Structures are given as structure tokens and as C-alpha cells.
Amino acid sequence: MTLDLFSDAELPRGKEAIGPGAFVLRGFALPFVNDLLPALQEVEQGAAFRHLVTPGGLTMSVAMTNCGRLGWISDRRGYRYAELDPETGRPWPPMPAVFERLAQASAAEAGFEGFEPDACLVNHYEPGTRLSLHQDKDERDYGAPIVSVSLGMPATFLFGGFARSDKAARIPLVHGDVVVWGGPDRLRYHGVLPLEDRPHALLGRRRINLTFRKAG
Numbered sequence: 001m002t003l004d005l006f007s008d009a010e011l012p013r014g015k016e017a018i019g020p021g022a023f024v025l026r027g028f029a030l031p032f033v034n035d036l037l038p039a040l041q042e043v044e045q046g047a048a049f050r051h052l053v054t055p056g057g058l059t060m061s062v063a064m065t066n067c068g069r070l071g072w073i074s075d076r077r078g079y080r081y082a083e084l085d086p087e088t089g090r091p092w093p094p095m096p097a098v099f100e101r102l103a104q105a106s107a108a109e110a111g112f113e114g115f116e117p118d119a120c121l122v123n124h125y126e127p128g129t130r131l132s133l134h135q136d137k138d139e140r141d142y143g144a145p146i147v148s149v150s151l152g153m154p155a156t157f158l159f160g161g162f163a164r165s166d167k168a169a170r171i172p173l174v175h176g177d178v179v180v181w182g183g184p185d186r187l188r189y190h191g192v193l194p195l196e197d198r199p200h201a202l203l204g205r206r207r208i209n210l211t212f213r214k215a216g
């Protein structure tokens, strides 16, 4: 276990450009965290985390759930958005107001005014969990950005190019950081390296990522 150098209150703030339409907003989610965590619990209670299977038959190491009108799912038939949770047959839990406020404020901070997400994929990582390089391309149109919020354990985010084989930048993300990519960067490959075991004061041995999208 490594000691973190900064407490949440002291983390560096600011906007780092990682592309013409892509930014890391350091600590941008911190003022929302007190409201985000109970809202997240409600989402989990309505739609439990589960490990989805890829079309190729592999079980994903990230556990996922969703909130909002549409939820991203994967199974042997492919990747897609669905209005109903296939586990329960019920609609996904509604998107909590604080989720929506954070997503809109983050997008605006990155220059994307008027972002109205209809889907929030919630990713649950533990030590060793990874997410391989991929594009977010199951959405109906690519006019809206992706807003990605990091909570809990730190991670190394990979931000690549427009081909899987393009070299990817390694971007350290900590609790409260938000990454926004859109416009010319909307289809950049990205992923997450296997998480190290660095427990977080509030969330323990978990990293939660909220990925907001305009899917429908």
C-alpha cells in the first residue's frame, strides 16, 4: 500500500488539455462527492453490479450497472443500449439529480454547453481490474461528449488515438478527477491499466467510474 501525498482537500485543481477536444478536470467532482455517494448507493440497490460477458464469450473484469433512461449492456449478441435491465426486466434506476448536475457542469467546463446525458454507465473496479482499449461508439450520434468521473482508488487512464495500435498517453487519475472528450476527440481509443492495491479513505479497495453519455 502506498501513502498518497495529497489529501482530497489539497489535490491540485485545474484543466489539462489532452487533445483539442479532451480535458482532465482535476478535482472537479470533489464538491459533489458528499451527494454522489448516497445517490450511488441508491443506484446500486435498484440495479446491482454484475460482470457482463463480451460477444466473444469473455467475462469482463469490471463490474457494471447503469442509471438513466438507457443502460449500456453486453452479451453474446453484442454491445448495445437497453431501456430495461436484463437482470430484473425493470427500467434502470433514474439518473440522480446530482449525477446530472455534475455531468452538465463538467461538460460545460470543457467547452461542451448543453450536455444532456440519457445514460450513465457505472463501472466498479477492484485491485487487478482493467479495461482494455476501446472506443465508445454504441451511441446514436457522436455530437455529444463523454464525461467520465473517477472516485475511490487511483488508476492509470490510457488515452490513445483513432486506431487501437496508436500509442496511448498514460494519465494518472485520482478520486474527484473528471475526464471529458468530445468533438474531434470523441472516438479516441481509451482504457484503464490494471488497478494497483491502493485503498482509498472513503471507498476502500474500490474505484467507481461514472461514464455519462448521450446514447439515444
Ligand SMILES: O=C(O)CCC(=O)C(=O)O
Residues within 6 Å of the ligand: 121, 123, 131, 136, 148, 157, 190, 191, 192, 209, 211
Ligand atoms: O473507468 C474509466 O476511467 C473509463 C471507463 C470507460 O471507458 C467506459 O466505461 O467506457
Ligand SMILES: [Mn+2]
Residues within 6 Å of the ligand: 134, 135, 136, 190
Ligand atoms: Mn469507454
